[in-house]
Amino acid sequence: MEINFYAPSSSILGIVIGSSNGAILSSSTIFASNEREFLKQKFEKLRKDSTKNVIFQSFLHQYGNNSAVIMQVADLVKTEISETEAQEIGAQIFVAAESIGEEEVVVDFSQNFSPGLVAHIAAGFKIRSFRFDKYKTEKQKHITINKAYFISSNQQLTEIAYKDISVVCNAVNFARTLSSEAPNVLYPEAMANEAKSLKRYGLKVDLFDEKDLTKFGMNALLGVAQGSVHSPYLAVCQWNGSDRSEPPIALVGKGVTFDSGGISIKPSHDMHEMKEDMTGAAVVLATMQMAAQLNLPINLVGAIGLVENMPSGTAQRPSDIVQSMSGKTIEIQNTDAEGRLVLADVLHYTETEFSPKCIIDFATLTGAIQVALGQEFAGLFSNNNTLSKKLRKAGILVQEKLWELPLDPAYDKDIDSNIADVKNVGSGRGAGSITAAQFLQRFISPETPWAHIDIAAVSHDKKERALTGAGFTGFGVRLMYAFLRDSTTTSFNT
Ligand code: BES
Ligand code: MG
Numbered sequence: 372m373e374i375n376f377y378a379p380s381s382s383i384l385g386i387v388i389g390s391s392n393g394a395i396l397s398s399s400t401i402f403a404s405n406e407r408e409f410l411k412q413k414f415e416k417l418r419k420d421s422t423k424n425v426i427f428q429s430f431l432h433q434y435g436n437n438s439a440v441i442m443q444v445a446d447l448v449k450t451e452i453s454e455t456e457a458q459e460i461g462a463q464i465f466v467a468a469e470s471i472g473e474e475e476v477v478v479d480f481s482q483n484f485s486p487g488l489v490a491h492i493a494a495g496f497k498i499r500s501f502r503f504d505k506y507k508t509e510k511q512k513h514i515t516i517n518k519a520y521f522i523s524s525n526q527q528l529t530e531i532a533y534k535d536i537s538v539v540c541n542a543v544n545f546a547r548t549l550s551s552e553a554p555n556v557l558y559p560e561a562m563a564n565e566a567k568s569l570k571r572y573g574l575k576v577d578l579f580d581e582k583d584l585t586k587f588g589m590n591a592l593l594g595v596a597q598g599s600v601h602s603p604y605l606a607v608c609q610w611n612g613s614d615r616s617e618p619p620i621a622l623v624g625k626g627v628t629f630d631s632g633g634i635s636i637k638p639s640h641d642m643h644e645m646k647e648d649m650t651g652a653a654v655v656l657a658t659m660q661m662a663a664q665l666n667l668p669i670n671l672v673g674a675i676g677l678v679e680n681m682p683s684g685t686a687q688r689p690s691d692i693v694q695s696m697s698g699k700t701i702e703i704q705n706t707d708a709e710g711r712l713v714l715a716d717v718l719h720y721t722e723t724e725f726s727p728k729c730i731i732d733f734a735t736l737t738g739a740i741q742v743a744l745g746q747e748f749a750g751l752f753s754n755n756n757t758l759s760k761k762l763r764k765a766g767i768l769v770q771e772k773l774w775e776l777p778l779d780p781a782y783d784k785d786i787d788s789n790i791a792d793v794k795n796v797g798s799g800r801g802a803g804s805i806t807a808a809q810f811l812q813r814f815i816s817p818e819t820p821w822a823h824i825d826i827a828a829v830s831h832d833k834k835e836r837a838l839t840g841a842g843f844t845g846f847g848v849r850l851m852y853a854f855l856r857d858s859t860t861t862s863f864n865t
């Protein structure tokens with residue numbers, strides 16, 4: 372969908388936004404005087420009936436051969452609203468606007484609304500417009516808006532504000548597109564090629580194939596991949612927006628393009644949802660794209676481990692033992708706890724190769740995180756208070772909220788193995804997300820500020836979310852936008 376901005380005089384037709392004081396904003400260029408009078412009365416009535424304080428009343432108005440959705444919003448000037456709230460309002464406007472059934476709409480914010488506010492409303496409109504319909508044949512596609520004209524009092528400033536925020540929208544939608552893609556299409560090599568295609572934004576991208584991974588000694592990752600006909604990859608993207616000598620911030624993503632569970636096979640009921648098990652990697656790629664397009668003055672590394680977890684005659688067995696790249700040995704007790712095996716090697720590689728100033732990993736790691744936090748907060752684990760605080764603050768800003776759960780040596784006994792250094796599932800009851808994080812921590816040195824974000828419950832929502840509707844959320848991309856845009860000078864030494 373395309374979004375353009377216009378100055379009030381070029382007002383066409385479509386949606387008119389009224390404020391709660393009953394004024395009809397910029398309607399003079401659109402409606403004849405008798406219609407204006409009608410709308411004014413209608414708004415006054417809506418205002419009286421209105422019980423909600425932000426949005427929304429809307430009704431359909433026919434005039435001539437045209438129809439418009441007339442919407443009433445509260446006085447956004449008086450109500451202090453955040454960027455995120457403005458985006459959520461934009462998303463609601465999209466839902467209302469789409470209900471007209473027109474392919475082009477006009478959203479008129481020409482009076483009293485600051486350019487920044489209009490830009491964020493347009494951004495929410497754009498995020499909510501996301502559809503993954505490439506596999507719908509023409510007839511099955513439902514009509515949606517393909518052009519939106521936002522009328523703003525200061526077209527130029529609005530365009531400037533939107534330019535940056537639209538980069539974020541595109542990154543969010545890129546992550547959602549990758550997560551939505553079918554696993555027979557987006558297998559490890561295909562996703563590695565998605566990473567490679569980010570070169571066009573000025574990123575340095577290196578792909579490592581099975582041979583390279585064997586050379587690195589990434590046997591934990593390789594063990595997960597060995598049951599699949601698709602060979603594994605490690606993709607490493609680098610954005611150098613700062614001095615060469617500046618250590619990078621590193622992002623690591625779990626990229627299991629399909630998680631059947633392997634020999635410890637999952638029940639069939641919800642197995643189809645496991646195409647989303649590469650969402651952590653998608654968030655990392657989308658963030659790398661965003662950093663390059665925003666020309667962020669930071670150094671950033673994004674490393675994703677790409678494998679498919681399948682049962683077969685060559686698959687890894689429960690009770691197998693592998694030696695990870697770090698040298699530590701792992702007893703596999705459950706082949707479905709594969710994400711931590713992939714991350715163990717990619718975290719170790721990233722730490723030793725780049726000596727980053729911090730590492731943040733994104734992973735759909737455990738079903739247990741939904742038991743703990745539902746779908747409102749992602750799970751956060753960290754060995755560094757400054758990093759954790761900063762991430763939580765960014766999360767509140769963009770409403771991608773994080774709740775910190777403990778890491779503690781007391782959980783180590785649950786993952787100690789009788790036969791190897793560590794085992795890949797906890798022996799205690801409960802705390803499944805914590806023991807998974809505690810496992811990861813064994814592959815990070817305590818001096819490296821590190822945070823693990825378990826997005827298993829928030830990457831996808833069957834219920835409608837204000838900004839993203841139902842489906843894939845791209846959770847993590849806007850979080851990284853808020854986190855990275857003021858990360859230039861941060862140090863994490865606590
Ligand atoms: N990919 C799953 C976790 C997951 C569950 C992601 C639901 C998204 C939605 C992960 O690989 C997994 O299977 N974890 C197991 C771990 C267990 C075997 C210790 C789990 O959560 O049951
Ligand atoms: Mg699994």
Ligand code: ZN
Pocket residue numbers: 627630648707709710735736
């Ligand atoms: Zn998994």
